[in-house]
Amino acid sequence: DAMVIQNPRYQVTQFGKPVTLSCSQTLNHNVMYWYQQKSSQAPKLLFHYYDKDFNNEADTPDNFQSRRPNTSFCFLDIRSPGLGDAAMYLCATSREQGDIRGYTFGSGTRLTVV
Amino acid sequence: AQRVTQPEKLLSVFKGAPVELKCNYSYSGSPELFWYVQYSRQRLQLLLRHISRESIKGFTADLNKGETSFHLKKPFAQEEDSAMYYCALSGYNQGGKLIFGQGTELSVKP
Numbered sequence: 001d002a003m004v005i006q007n008p009r010y011q012v013t014q015f016g017k018p019v020t021l022s023c024s025q026t027l028n029h030n031v032m033y034w035y036q037q038k039s040s041q042a043p044k045l046l047f048h049y050y051d052k053d054f055n056n057e058a059d060t061p062d063n064f065q066s067r068r069p070n071t072s073f074c075f076l077d078i079r080s081p082g083l084g085d086a087a088m089y090l091c092a093t094s095r096e097q098g099d100i101r102g103y104t105f106g107s108g109t110r111l112t113v114v
Numbered sequence: 115a116q117r118v119t120q121p122e123k124l125l126s127v128f129k130g131a132p133v134e135l136k137c138n139y140s141y142s143g144s145p146e147l148f149w150y151v152q153y154s155r156q157r158l159q160l161l162l163r164h165i166s167r168e169s170i171k172g173f174t175a176d177l178n179k180g181e182t183s184f185h186l187k188k189p190f191a192q193e194e195d196s197a198m199y200y201c202a203l204s205g206y207n208q209g210g211k212l213i214f215g216q217g218t219e220l221s222v223k224p
Binding site: 033040041042043044045048055090092096097098099100101102103104105106107108 | 118123146148150156157158159160163165200204205206209210211212213214215216217
């Protein structure tokens, strides 16, 4: 089935130790998004790629970066995780920006910082 | 500023009772409105879109521009409807990005 796959499902990292979360898609969608969702809060957009064009949200900390080496893969890098970065990280795709067909989401990666 | 508000964190009803999950938005222009659902241990998935005027799993939602609302309704709740429901908005003003409300947990009791 065409879908959005996030690995790993659970990630534990040490305070300050760089960590990378990965997302892959078989939908051939142009746009890939990374959302952060903390407990009992709305998913919050961190950044997105339209093809190779990177779009950062104004309030996304510099500690968070992303790479999209090809259409299928997108990575979220957290350079120095703090305790406040513990959250569920959701990857999503859409065929185009503002696609009225909506987004397709991965299952998420739950990040724990110890 | 563009914003989506879901005033209820938790809504608990009995099986067979009507359900209404509230969603209000603020947006200058014509937004696209969506409802997403997340069942236990599953991924977030699209439930319905206002533009489609569709009924999915018995749920409907009508966009009321005068009241800036997009409430989700179902006449008879089922236990399998228990899930987290997110209202979301997309529009030209923010480059088509999806903005979510905080979600309402629906619990349908037998």
